[in-house]
Amino acid sequence: MESKSPVLLSAAPPYGHIIANERWRSSALIQSLKGGGVKIAFEKELGVVDFHLPNKSCILYVSECDVIAGTSYKRKLVRYRNANSSLQEMVLLEKTRLSEQYFSSVQKFVVFDLGLTLLPISGQTEASQLIAQIVQGEGRENPFRRKSSLRLLEPVLLALVQQVPGVGRVKALALLQHFPSLQQLSNAAAAELEPVVGHAAAHAIHNFLHKPTAAGT
Known part of the structure; x- marks a missing residue:
């Protein structure tokens, strides 16, 4: 059974720092972060979490x-969602030429079934740039503003909602004004969606969000 440190997962690292799972120590992602001036502490007791950031968010x-090998990553994602309810949970997903065919299925599972924030990246280099942007951006923000990194995620959130068939930018914006999180959107009944996007689109969206996820990818 994997363990985690309650101290590390309840106290955010200082601005400009991250806590990384020990398994990432020799990775290209870590080397890139160090080159960008991010301070890194390594910890063996982060459980399924890969990175713990100063804005009280974590990354898997x-x-x-992981995606090509089978469905074991789904069990890991469920453990991740269940283990860190006090943190803003993000998932970085490698979207490459080989994994692209699985992307829609993984996206639906992560975003609509689990209610997590998903950020597609091309690989560890882009991931390091994204993490550095979040970590270093936090230090320049108003300290009284909560979860300021959400502004970074808003375009991604909008893009994800537009992946639902029949939902363009205008409908996506309208939906997010009424249902500000993907979890709220996926839990909404068709009758709740109808005043926002109309009868046909509401039922199409509801059917898409509640279509059973395939057991395999």
């Missing part, structure tokens, strides 16, 4: 190999 990294 799903690689191309």
Whole structure:
């Protein structure tokens, strides 16, 4: 059974720092972060979490190999969702030429079934740039503003909602004004969606969000 440190997962690292799971110590992602001036502490007791950031958020990294190898990554994602309810949970997913065919299925599972924030990245280099942007951006923000990194995620959130068939930018914006999180959107009944996007679109969206996820990818 994997363990985690309650101290590390309840106290955010200082601005400009991250706590990384020990398994990432020799990775290209870590080397890139160090080159960008991010301070890194390594910890063996983070459980399924890969990175713990100063804005009280955490990251799970799903690689191309994880997706192609089978469905074990789904069990890991469920453990991740269940283990960190006090943190803003993000998933970095490698979207490459090989894993692209699985992307829609993984996206639906992560975003609509689990209610997690998903950020597609091309690999560890882009992931390091994204993490550095979040970590270093936090230090320049108003300290009284909560979860300021959400502004970084808003375009991603909008793009994800537009992946639902029949939902363009205008409908996506309207939906997010009424249902500000993907979890709220996926839990909404068709009758709740109808005043926002109309009868046909509401039922199409509801059917898509509640279509059973395939057991395999």
